Amino acid sequence: MIRRVHLRPRRLGPPPDDEPPGKPPQNPPPPTWWQRWGTPVLLAVLLLLMFGPSLAGDRPTSLSYSAFSARLDAGRVKSVTIDEHGGLSGKLTDGKSFTSRVPTAIGAGDLQQRLRAEKVRIDATRSGGFGSFLLGLLPFALVIGFFLWFGRRAGGGLPGGAGGFGRVKAEVIEAERPTTRFADVAGYEGVKREIEEVVDFLRDPGRYAAAGAEPPRGVIMVGPPGTGKTLFARAVAGEAQVPFLSVTGSSFVEMFVGVGASRVRDLFADARKRAPSIVFIDEIDAIGGRRGGTMPGGGNEEREQTLNQLLAELDGFDQSSGIVVLAATNRPETLDPALLRPGRFDRQVVVPLPSRAERAAILAVHARGKHLDAGVDLERVARATPGFSGADLHNLLNEAAINAVRDDRTTITARDVDTARDRLLLGRRDTSNALLPDERRSVAVHESGHALLAALCENADPVAKVTILPAGMALGVTEQLPEAERHLYSTAYLTDLLTVRLGGRAAELVVFGQGSTGAADDLAGATRLAARMVREFGMSPRLGPVGYGSTTQNYLGDGPDETAPRPYSERTQQLVDEEVARLLREAEARAVRLLGEHRAALDRLADVLVRQETVDGSAVADALRAESALPGPVNGVPARDG
Incomplete structure (x- = not known):
């Protein structure tokens, strides 16, 4: 399917939080021979004690007294052992063991005479006794001791539950160990100012006491994944020089x-x-979710008990004790309101996706230790990566370095960075291009429609690159880069965006007279955008200024639950569907009209794409300029020199 990529500020970021730069973690010492093989050897000894006697030889055959008497008369009994209760055991002449019992009415006297007559060796034993009792209990005592030892080993020998299960395994970083500082965190000056008060309180609590001010008891950091919430917590510990319990x-x-x-x-x-100290709870939503679930029983009850205890502890410690609780989550909408009230987590700090200037600073930090070519402009890379988190930018430069290694180079070029960005956004690019000739022409026409409409629509973002080389699931790509990062979108901008989204299908209708399956992804994206314009943004004259969107910020990008009941009637849903269809039809009609008026430019750009496979935005401007013979830039794209 043909995919068109529109790069604009994202609200999401899939990678995990940034790890702080610093010294690598210390490798644990290798386990000793006893630590590695002690448990298997001990378990093998226990099994041998319990089951070894029965496996060491043949199990004795149980004979009735009549059978034993017959073998005795036949001279097949070699030896017997008689206990005080009439129990018999012994061996036959063929070496097999047997057991039997002397009936009480017969007695052992007559049997003794018969044994002597057959010259059978006779032994006597005494059953029972305290020693035999202890010997029988030995395997069970060893099994119990093994499980007790294993439980203490698993729990570190600590109290608080079976085998130490009740003790939390917190990573404690003492005052001299943290090396991360706020200087290691690029950008985010507003977030730093918010958190610096925590550091100031831990350093000099007397200033707050003199002014009658109470320091924040808890600070919770929320934001998309990969924005560096864990890194900020470590920087606080490094700046404050206090123990840090993570x-x-x-x-x-x-x-x-x-x-x-x-x-x-x-x-x-x-x-x-350890006070003064910092307690950092990462992914606090694992225990801080809303209470009152309908599913009773173990897991849900355990989570609620844990949350209740956490709330009690947040209320219980003295603010003058020098304990500050930091927490981080990507899902603030799931947290229990009692956890976020003042007096527990007094301050909520949003760690957003970095801006353009912050991305440039983050790229400079991650570029340390890498050999960048003089042609790599980090400012340009920052402009080309809107919506990237700090973890995304680190991954971008790492992929660029890997691409350089593939070419036996140690210097990263601008082409390496562009290739890495395309790989992160689209997947691996297939340079072989195994498309059929007619498919190749169709993809070129499709992408030319997107690119030309982006140049013709006044509010659309400029075109950066157009390619018909397959990448991932996309057969072709048209990349647009915004000149500035937008935070508000007008109706005119969204209308032009709909027109550009449907430009590929419109180009196919103009050139071939019919559409293709390549526009499926474009249609899905345009439909989602039109539905939001109607339901959430109040941009439908028939529906009016109403909004049915969620007001809760969702940093993980989960879509609306289609199974949840809608806050409006079926009649309203029908009206929404009609308005969405109207917006899409109008956008397609506008795209078909504009491309029909500029058919010569469309054919020219498609021919260039078929020959070169990949062009930049200046080729789009040249195609329009050659058609109209107009000088100057086209929608922000200057003419190409030469």
């Missing part, structure tokens, strides 16, 4: 009810011992 929300919850609450108590008890 733990994830998922580490509180176990299969046993009550373990999570015990771990919360243990965490805050440890923080009080």
Whole structure:
């Protein structure tokens, strides 16, 4: 399917939070021989003690007294052992073992005479006794001791639950260890000012006490993944030079009810011992979700008990004790309101996606240690990556370095960066281009329609590149780069965006007289945009100024739940469908009209794409300029020199 990519500021970012730059983690010492093989060897010994006797040889055959008597008369009994209760055991002349029992009425006297007559060796034993009792209990005692030892080893030998399960496994970073500072975090000056007050309080709490001000008890950082929330927490610990207790929300919850609450108590008890200190809970939504779920039982009850204990601990410690709780989440809409009220988490700091200037600063940080060619302009790369998070930018330069290594180079060029960006956005590019000749022509016409309409529509973003080389699931791509990052979108801009989205299908209708399946992705994107214009943005005259969109910021990009009940009637839904169809029909009609008026430019650009496969925005401007013989730029794209 043909995909058109429109680069504009994203609200999302799939990678995880940035890791702080600093010294690499210390590798743990290799395990000793006993640590590696002690448990398997001990388990093997226990199994040998329990089942070894039965596996060491043949199991003795149980004979009735009549069968034993017959073998005795036949001279086949070699030896017997008789206990005080009439139990018999022994061996036959063929070496096989047997067991039997002497009937009480017969007695052992007559049997003894018969055994002597057959010259059978006779032994006597005494059953029972305290020693035999202890010997029988030895395997069970060893099994119990093994599980106790294993439980203490798993829990670190700590109290608070079975085998130490009740103790939270928090990573404690002491004052001399943090190396991350605010200087290591590029950009985000507003976020730094918000959090610097926490550092100032931990350094000099007397200033706040003198003014009668109470420091923030807790600070929660929210934002898209990859924006550096964990990095900010480590920078706070590094700047404050205090112990930093880091733990994830998922580490509180176990299969046993009550373990999570015990771990919360243990965490805050440890923080009080190390005060002043910082407690950082990453992914707090794992335990801080809204209470009152309808599913009773273990997991849900355990999570709610853990949350209740966390709320109690946040209320319980003295503010003068020097404990500050930091938390981070990508899903603030799922948190319990009681967790976010003042007095618990007093301050909510939003860590957004970086702006253009911040992206340039972040790229400069991640470019340390890499050899960049003189032609790599980080400002241009920052402009070409709207909506990228810090983790995305780190991955971008890493992919560019890998691309340079593939070509046996150590210097990263601008082409490497462009290739890495296309790979992250679209997937691996297929340079072989195995399209059929008619498909190749169709893709060129399709992408030419997108590019020409982007140049013809006044409010559309300029075209940066057009290619018909397949990448990922897309057979062709038209990339647009905004001249400035937008935060508000007018009706005129969205209308032009709809027209450009449908430009590929319109070009196929103009040139071939019919559409193709290549426009499926364009149609889906245009339909979603038109539906939001009608339902959320109030841009439909028939529906009026109403908005049915969610007001909750969702940083993970989950779409609306189609199974959830709509806040409007079926009649309103029918009206929404009619307005969406109207917007799409009008946008397609406008695209067909504009491309029909500039058919010569469309054919010229399609021919260039068939020959060159990839062109930049100046080729689009040249095609329009050659048709109209007009000098000057076309929609922000200057004429190409030479």
